[in-house]
């Protein structure tokens with residue numbers, strides 16, 4: 001008999017397992033994927049976690065390697081609970097569940113400290129979230145801290161922590177059924193792996209098995225037409241069957257079932273995540289340039305906000321374009337500012353030309369249409385100082401869609417074009433949980449012994465998402481789920497002994 005069974009082995013699962021292990025002895029993690037695919041979507045991430053902090057001094061307790069000299073040259077605006085909550089409500093159009101969002105926001109820093117106490121190593125996101133302005137490294141966008149080594153480092157460090165705490169992790173162990181006792185409480189799971197069918201009994205079960213983004217049929221069913229042709233940015237194993245099992249067991253669906261996180265993703269990327277390149281196939285410097293579709297037309301405000309607040313919804317905009325393809329355009333002025341790791345990664349769909357017409361030809365876009373779009377755009381750019389580290393208000397006037405910040409004419413050869421398509425990250429619809437991360441049934445009552453965290457929880461994200469919130473939500477609610485499940489297990493042990 002296990003005390004706590006955790007389903008999945010990504011960030012939410014490891015957070016739950018580590019929290020459970022603080023209270024109970026026998027914690028078992030069951031992972032569907034083989035060992036070489038360990039870590040779910042969490043492995044593919046940049047390891048960026050959104051958290052509240054007062055300023056650099058507040059963060060120094062978790063930044064082990066930051067020297068005084070490095071600190072001297074950093075400008076890091078505080079990111080307060082009020083800022084984080086405002087971002088959550090703004091990007092979700094006011095729909096994020098206020099109680100869940102408030103837990104996410106208010107426990108973010110404390111959870112980062114807790115992960116640090118488990119051996120996770122934090123760093124500032126120098127390459128992703130800072131520009132050098134007037135000799136200082138100026139951080140922007142509220143998302144400034146991540147795990148050393150990105151998603152690969154995150155999973156390696158979490159696995160090491162799990163092993164150090166005596167948590168067993170089994171691979172090739174897909175959960176295919178939830179077991180219930182006579183009173184309807186969850187009493188274990190059934191695994192159906194290469195070793196055959198096995199019933200594993202446990203006092204409590206934490207579901208942390210991701211969303212349904214890797215199942216084309218479920219994508220088409222819930223997200224709508226053409227989502228089945230989107231590329232999957234991460235693990236192919238998040239196919240939603242545990243979510244379906246929980247619903248079949250009476251769990252309440254919650255959140256934005258027709259919504260998801262999807263970004264601009266290299267058009268030549270494989271159909272599912274690449275374990276070597278992981279997040280490098282993303283293309284997130286578009287606020288510095290122009291984005292056009294295959295007809296040479298712009299279709300989004302590239303500079304509506306920092307990329308942290310637009311990238312997760314612009315994948316859907318690309319999917320809506322002819323052929324589900326788009327081109328990000330830059331020139332000699334902006335190319336040096338691109339995230340070089342993303343824009344020069346091996347196999348990236350990168351094109352270079354001496355004129356806009358030549359670039360159009362190379363991209364397969366109508367020369368006339370692209371030259372017209374660019375000349376209209378260039379003519380609409382207003383004067384002002386370009387500064388990528390702040391919302392500089394340097395915008396266009398008189399064109400649709402506008403570009404609201406960082407608008408510069410595309411006029412300095414060589415020109416660069418990058419072909420992108422829609423890459424789905426994770427789905428927003430999920431299970432309803434209470435404040436202890438217990439799964440609720442359709443009458444709003446907790447299902448005894450069942451907890452959930454991570455992507456398969458609904459209610460936090462609608463329409464869009466503030467970058468770095470997925471990992472933090474997985475850890476905050478994973479920790480709560482693990483603690484709650486362990487308390488439930490202890491109560492069961494007492495009841496059984498009595």
Ligand SMILES: Cc1cc2nc3c(=O)[nH]c(=O)nc-3n(C[C@H](O)[C@H](O)[C@H](O)COP(=O)(O)OP(=O)(O)OC[C@H]3O[C@@H](n4cnc5c(N)ncnc54)[C@H](O)[C@@H]3O)c2cc1C
Nearest residue numbers: 008010012032040041042048175209234454455468470471
């Ligand atoms: C390319 C990329 C970059 C990203 N970058 C960031 C970032 O920098 N910051 C951020 O906050 N978010 C980022 N995200 C989003 C982030 O990955 C997710 O929010 C987060 O990792 C979800 O964690 P999770 O533990 O819920 O799911 P996962 O990490 O996906 O783990 C779920 C696990 O469950 C397993 N599983 C599935 N079905 C079963 C079953 N039947 N039985 C047993 N196990 C099962 C899966 O194999 C998987 O290992 C990124 C995502 C991608 C794809």
